[in-house]
Structure formats: C-alpha cells, structure tokens
Amino acid sequence: MAVPKRRVSHAKTARRHAQWIKSLKGPELTVCPHCSEVVMTYRACPECGYYRGRVVGKLGKEEEK
Numbered sequence: 001m002a003v004p005k006r007r008v009s010h011a012k013t014a015r016r017h018a019q020w021i022k023s024l025k026g027p028e029l030t031v032c033p034h035c036s037e038v039v040m041t042y043r044a045c046p047e048c049g050y051y052r053g054r055v056v057g058k059l060g061k062e063e064e065k
C-alpha cells in the first residue's frame, strides 16, 4: 500500500478544499420546452410531466388524448 512521503501542509490542504468547495453549487436548472417552467436537467418536468418531448409518469395525464 502506498504511504505518503510527507505530511501535507495546512496551506496545501486549504488550497485543495477551496477547489472542492467551488464545485458545490445548486442543481443544474433549465427551462421546460413544454410549459417554460424552471426544471432540473435530466428530470421530467414536475409541472407538465414532459421529458424529451413526451409525457412520463402520472403527471400530465390531461395532455394525453
């Protein structure tokens, strides 16, 4: 098993953590092409149930004929 040669300094640790914290932001948001509601990407729209041009799940049943 690999063993660290030197103890990592506080500065180095802080720099690494600062980098990682940058990636902590909110979920990716987009606008639903069907009802123009703000929705999370790669998720079915909670308003109309549309995802990739069709209804998925029980939401949006009134859209079907």
Ligand SMILES: [Zn+2]
Residues within 6 Å of the ligand: 032, 033, 034, 035, 036, 037, 045, 046, 047, 048, 049, 050
């Ligand atoms: Zn929608």
